[in-house]
Amino acid sequence: MKIHIFYCSNCLDTDLLRKQIEINGNGQGDHQIQTVSLPCSGKVNLLYLLKAFEKGSDGVLLVTCGQDECKFLEGNLRARKRAMAVDSMLEETGLGKGRMIVVRKNEEDVGQIKAAIEKLKDNILQDTERSQE
Amino acid sequence: MIVAERKTIPELVDILEGHKKILVLGCGTCVTVCLAGGEREVSIISSALRIASRAKNLSFEIEELTIERQCDNVFIEEAAKAVERNDVVLSLGCGAGVQAIAERYPAKPVYAGLNTSFIGILEERGIWAEKCAACGACVLDQYGGICPVTRCAKHMLNGPCGGSREDRCEVRPDRPCGWQLIYQRLKSIGQLDRLKRIVPPKNWAPSLGGGCRVIVREDHRI
Numbered sequence: 001m002k003i004h005i006f007y008c009s010n011c012l013d014t015d016l017l018r019k020q021i022e023i024n025g026n027g028q029g030d031h032q033i034q035t036v037s038l039p040c041s042g043k044v045n046l047l048y049l050l051k052a053f054e055k056g057s058d059g060v061l062l063v064t065c066g067q068d069e070c071k072f073l074e075g076n077l078r079a080r081k082r083a084m085a086v087d088s089m090l091e092e093t094g095l096g097k098g099r100m101i102v103v104r105k106n107e108e109d110v111g112q113i114k115a116a117i118e119k120l121k122d123n124i125l126q127d128t129e130r131s132q133e
Numbered sequence: 134m135i136v137a138e139r140k141t142i143p144e145l146v147d148i149l150e151g152h153k154k155i156l157v158l159g160c161g162t163c164v165t166v167c168l169a170g171g172e173r174e175v176s177i178i179s180s181a182l183r184i185a186s187r188a189k190n191l192s193f194e195i196e197e198l199t200i201e202r203q204c205d206n207v208f209i210e211e212a213a214k215a216v217e218r219n220d221v222v223l224s225l226g227c228g229a230g231v232q233a234i235a236e237r238y239p240a241k242p243v244y245a246g247l248n249t250s251f252i253g254i255l256e257e258r259g260i261w262a263e264k265c266a267a268c269g270a271c272v273l274d275q276y277g278g279i280c281p282v283t284r285c286a287k288h289m290l291n292g293p294c295g296g297s298r299e300d301r302c303e304v305r306p307d308r309p310c311g312w313q314l315i316y317q318r319l320k321s322i323g324q325l326d327r328l329k330r331i332v333p334p335k336n337w338a339p340s341l342g343g344g345c346r347v348i349v350r351e352d353h354r355i
Contacts, residue, residue: 045173046177047173047176047177047180050177050180050181050184051180053180053184054180054183054184089142089177089181090184092141092142092143092181092185093142093181093182093184093185093188094143094185094188094189095184095185095188131188
């Protein structure tokens, strides 16, 4: 299973993210997780996210700043809407819904990325099972 | 500009099923501005089609190209080699563009990837609204530059209908009443007297009644 994590570098430190993924045991093994740092989550557009799926990603996680915490004011809001558009487009393609998840970073919730990855993996497995029926 | 929106991916897959080499052809004019068929949308739709192709085992081979204007033969020529290389063309131009491509390359199937919607403008970020129905007999001079044919849901030339509530159209409450706008505009330019005139029924003959409309300018023909 291949997962891409796009994240805003203003709310998440690259080393910390990688460390979290490794601590959670998600960095290696059965699942391949690739991280993509962004200057702001608002940098993503539909094409960025779709290309990840086109190149073989099974699921994408987008980590944005918390509400009202975007350095560029509304980058996180735009990113969320674009991710929603990609999610519905993926449903149209037959790949299924729920493979594109947005996480709004909350400093107090250290396990939120781990939880989001687990949810993403569940969604992917459900989609795969559904398509095999 | 001409405003269009993309067909859904299942619709496009239905159209393209059975074909292998597909040219997704964008247009750099109106449909680029309305974010439906420009270079970026060509990439997005192509990417979605590749994902759909993999999910449904369709083996699409997609090439992407965007030309400056699909409704102009001068620019259509730029697509000649790409059209030749592929089995079919999925045009992301407006209806005129699709037909121009189909006329220029009669041996290739050319399919429309967009639904051409209306002539309109960008009202605000992400919102396009119809402003002109291309009826062929413009009445804008009589209504302060606001078209009752497109802006009034009932196309009333002698409005208002009386159904509007707080400046909102009763048919589409999310839109302003066209006749409220006409009144305000005529008032601001000192032409409220125009509203006292009874306007006779509109001449719809220049609209779609006579089939395909053609304009001939003899002074430009030789």
